[in-house]
Amino acid sequence: MDFTSEHRHDDGVLERDFALGDIPGTLWTTGSAPAPLVLMAHNNGLPRRDARLVARARFHAATYGYAVASIDAAGCGDRPRTAAADQLRVDLRRAMQAGEPVDEIFEAMVGPMVDDAAPEWRTTLDALLDLPDVAGPVGYSGWMALGIRLAVTEPRIAAAGFFAGGFVPRAVRAEAPRVTIPVLVLLQWDDEGNPRQRALNLFDAFGSVEKTLHANPGGHLGTPRFELEDGARFFDRHLR
Amino acid sequence: MDFTSEHRHDDGVLERDFALGDIPGTLWTTGSAPAPLVLMAHNNGLPRRDARLVARARFHAATYGYAVASIDAAGCGDRPRTAAADQLRVDLRRAMQAGEPVDEIFEAMVGPMVDDAAPEWRTTLDALLDLPDVAGPVGYSGWMALGIRLAVTEPRIAAAGFFAGGFVPRAVRAEAPRVTIPVLVLLQWDDEGNPRQRALNLFDAFGSVEKTLHANPGGHLGTPRFELEDGARFFDRHLR
Numbered sequence: 001m002d003f004t005s006e007h008r009h010d011d012g013v014l015e016r017d018f019a020l021g022d023i024p025g026t027l028w029t030t031g032s033a034p035a036p037l038v039l040m041a042h043n044n045g046l047p048r049r050d051a052r053l054v055a056r057a058r059f060h061a062a063t064y065g066y067a068v069a070s071i072d073a074a075g076c077g078d079r080p081r082t083a084a085a086d087q088l089r090v091d092l093r094r095a096m097q098a099g100e101p102v103d104e105i106f107e108a109m110v111g112p113m114v115d116d117a118a119p120e121w122r123t124t125l126d127a128l129l130d131l132p133d134v135a136g137p138v139g140y141s142g143w144m145a146l147g148i149r150l151a152v153t154e155p156r157i158a159a160a161g162f163f164a165g166g167f168v169p170r171a172v173r174a175e176a177p178r179v180t181i182p183v184l185v186l187l188q189w190d191d192e193g194n195p196r197q198r199a200l201n202l203f204d205a206f207g208s209v210e211k212t213l214h215a216n217p218g219g220h221l222g223t224p225r226f227e228l229e230d231g232a233r234f235f236d237r238h239l240r
Numbered sequence: 241m242d243f244t245s246e247h248r249h250d251d252g253v254l255e256r257d258f259a260l261g262d263i264p265g266t267l268w269t270t271g272s273a274p275a276p277l278v279l280m281a282h283n284n285g286l287p288r289r290d291a292r293l294v295a296r297a298r299f300h301a302a303t304y305g306y307a308v309a310s311i312d313a314a315g316c317g318d319r320p321r322t323a324a325a326d327q328l329r330v331d332l333r334r335a336m337q338a339g340e341p342v343d344e345i346f347e348a349m350v351g352p353m354v355d356d357a358a359p360e361w362r363t364t365l366d367a368l369l370d371l372p373d374v375a376g377p378v379g380y381s382g383w384m385a386l387g388i389r390l391a392v393t394e395p396r397i398a399a400a401g402f403f404a405g406g407f408v409p410r411a412v413r414a415e416a417p418r419v420t421i422p423v424l425v426l427l428q429w430d431d432e433g434n435p436r437q438r439a440l441n442l443f444d445a446f447g448s449v450e451k452t453l454h455a456n457p458g459g460h461l462g463t464p465r466f467e468l469e470d471g472a473r474f475f476d477r478h479l480r
Contacts, residue, residue, distance in 0.1 A: 189444070189453075200440075203455070204429070210464070213429075213455040215443070224450070226477065230470070237466065 001127040011062040020127050023120050024048075024078040025071035027128065028061040034135035035067040036239040037128055039121060039150070041142040042070075043163065047077030052221075056141070056228065064232040066239075067134045071124050073117045085109070103167075110145060111169040118149045125156060139235045144185075144202070145172045152178045159238035161186065161231045163223075164199035176205035183208045184234040186227055187215040194220065241367040251302040260367050263360050264288075264318040265311035267368065268301040274375035275307040276479040277368055279361060279390070281382040282310075283403065285325075285353055287317030292461075296381070296468065304472040306479075307374045311364050313357045325349070343407075350385060351409040358389045365396065379475045384425075384442070385412045392418045399478035401426065401471045403463075404439035416445035423448045424474040426467055427455040434460065 004024075005017040016027045026048055029035060040057050042050060048070035057068040072078050075085040088109040095102050128134045137158035140147045144162040151160050152175045160179075164187040183206050187199045203213045212234070216224050244264075245257040256267045266288055269275060278300055282293050288310035297308040312318050315325040328349040335342050368374045377398035380387045384402040391400050392415045400419075404427040423446050427439045443453045452474070456464055 209457070211457055212464075213453065215453040215455075217449070217451055224452075226473075233466075 001130075009058070009062075011058065013058050013061045015058075020071075020124055022079070023071050023124060025069060025124060026057075027131075027134075028057045028068045029133050030061050030065055032133050034133055035065055036137060036139065036235070037067045037069060037125075037134050038139040038141050038235060038239075039125065039157075040068050040070045041117075041121070041140075041146050043143045043145075048072050049077060053142070059228055060141075060232055060235075063229075064236065066139075066232070066235065067128075069124065069128055069134075071120060073113060073120070106167040107169055110167050111171060114145050114149050114169060114172055117146050118153065121146070121150060122154055125154065129156070137239050139239050141231060141235075144168055148172050148175055148179055148202075151181055151183075157181060159183070159235060161234060162202075164188070164191070164194055164202070167194075168198070168202060173202065173205075176202050177207045179206045180208050182210040182234075182238050183212070184231060185211065185213045186223065186231070187213060188220055188222055189215050189217045190222075191220045241370075249298070249302075251298065253298050253301045255298075260311075260364055262319070263311050263364060265309060265364060266297075267371075267374075268297045268308045269373050270301050270305055272373050274373055275305055276377055276379065276475070277307045277309060277365075277374050278379040278381050278475060278479075279365065279397075280308050280310045281357075281361070281380075281386050283383045283385075285313045285316045288312050289317060293382070299468055300381075300472055300475075304476065306379070306472070306475065307368075309364065309368055309374075311360060313353060313360070346407040347409055350407050351411060354385050354389050354409060354412055357386050358393065361386070361390060362394055365394065369396070377479050379479050381471060381475075384408055388412050388415055388419055388442075391421055391423075397421060399423075399475060401474060402442075404428070404431070404434055404442070407434075408438070408442065413442065413445075416442050417447045419446045420448050422450040422474075422478050423452070424471060425451065425453045426463065426471070427453060428460055428462055429455050429457045430462075431460045 001018050001020050003016050003018050007015045012030050014029050018025050038060055042053050060066045060068050075082045092105045095105055136156055138156050140157050140160040142163055145168045147160050147162050150157055159182045161184045185203045241258050241260050243256050243258050247255045252270050254269050258265050280297050300306045300308050315322045332345045376396055378396050380397050380400040382403055385408045387400050387402050389412055390397055399422045401424045425443045
């Protein structure tokens with residue numbers, strides 16, 4: 001893992017970009033004592049530099065003292081785009097504009113995205129836990145499809161906050177009953193791109209003894225600010 | 241309002257029983273400065289001295305500094321039982337044991353219970369707000385059916401936490417869209433006496449711009465302890 005840049009913000013958060021082979025990422029920390037790590041991912045392959053993810057990461061670091069890390073998925077952010085992914089995005093936009101069903105396009109797009117991303121996050125986790133200021137236990141926050149896959153394949157992840165904002169591929173949905181770590185599912189009740197009942201079904205399917213659902217009205221981007229705190233407090237219960 | 245007994249607990253909470261005409265109640269406070277009031281009611285006409293309500297009330301007073309009050313409904317707790325209410329309870333138990341539908345029995349029991357209780361709570365609210373150590377704005381916590389009725393008829397109530405643990409009569413369900421104050425609905429996902437979909441429908445129906453649903457697995461009595469804190473923090477956002 002090579003650190004490629006470093007910036008200390010006014011709120012005390014140290015933001016470091018890193019490269020791990022082909023994988024570009026960012027680590028946000030405060031202080032030098034080992035802090036529990038939260039892996040933070042976006043839905044749908046958004047770049048790790050997206051303003052909303054960065055704000056969420058810095059909040060968890062500055063206010064709650066977590067080490068927070070994110071990476072760009074293949075074809076996203078600082079990584080070269082691929083013709084195949086671009087074509088699927090074109091297909092998706094055309095189908096949505098035509099009012100056609102999009103489930104199969106999502107399946108073809110998001111299924112491989114999860115399959116490809118999960119091992120990269122695990123590689124990143126190996127490298128991060130070797131750093132002196134990063135420790136376990138590890139939390140996961142964000143993209144539900146990737147988080148389910150990581151929760152059932154990565155025993156170092158001790159708690160997961162899932163944002164019900166995306167399409168979860170069939171193969172990943174089938175893994176939901178094998179999720180047994182504490183889970184906090186955050187659902188936007190009127191999320192235009194995420195039918196409510198699918199998120200409720202996934203919440204119902206998780207095998208965890210402790211699982212909590214938080215739902216608020218409004219669309220995908222309307223999550224109230226207090227849920228940021230609730231998410232960090234959830235990690236405090238399980239990672240401290 | 242006559243105070244009939246007074247006890248200072250080790251945690252600093254002053255517990256005072258009162259009588260307001262026929263209505264017996266309890267007020268829990270800390271300190272002498274005016275504190276925002278939380279009205280706290282049980283489902284199904286349980287007595288105000290029930291251990292779970294008392295623990296919840298004292299937590300809100302001791303840890304968060306609220307003034308908390310509860311009263312006994314007609315036929316409950318310290319008030320004389322009525323033959324009609326006793327008969328309905330017998331009918332209900334027999335129907336449940338026989339596996340018969342109970343909706344109409346609940347309707348006949350809980351509908352009048354809400355109609356009778358709501359004006360008593362408003363009378364109590366008048367008297368409590370005249371005390372030097374009790375102030376508005378006012379919160380409501382607990383029994384959903386009564387809380388909906390109070391939320392739409394009592395403008396001094398500024399925020400309400402509803403526990404989805406009981407049967408909500410038809411007339412009260414119809415009032416749900418007129419609830420516009422901030423609401424926190426707490427649902428036990430596997431509540432044996434409270435079909436999940438009914439609670440989700442009520443959450444959906446509330447007219448509030450800010451409404452939040454918290455759901456956790458387990459039966460009616462299985463609410464995790466951290467929801468106590470979440471409930472008090474909800475009041476902190478709206479009553480402070």
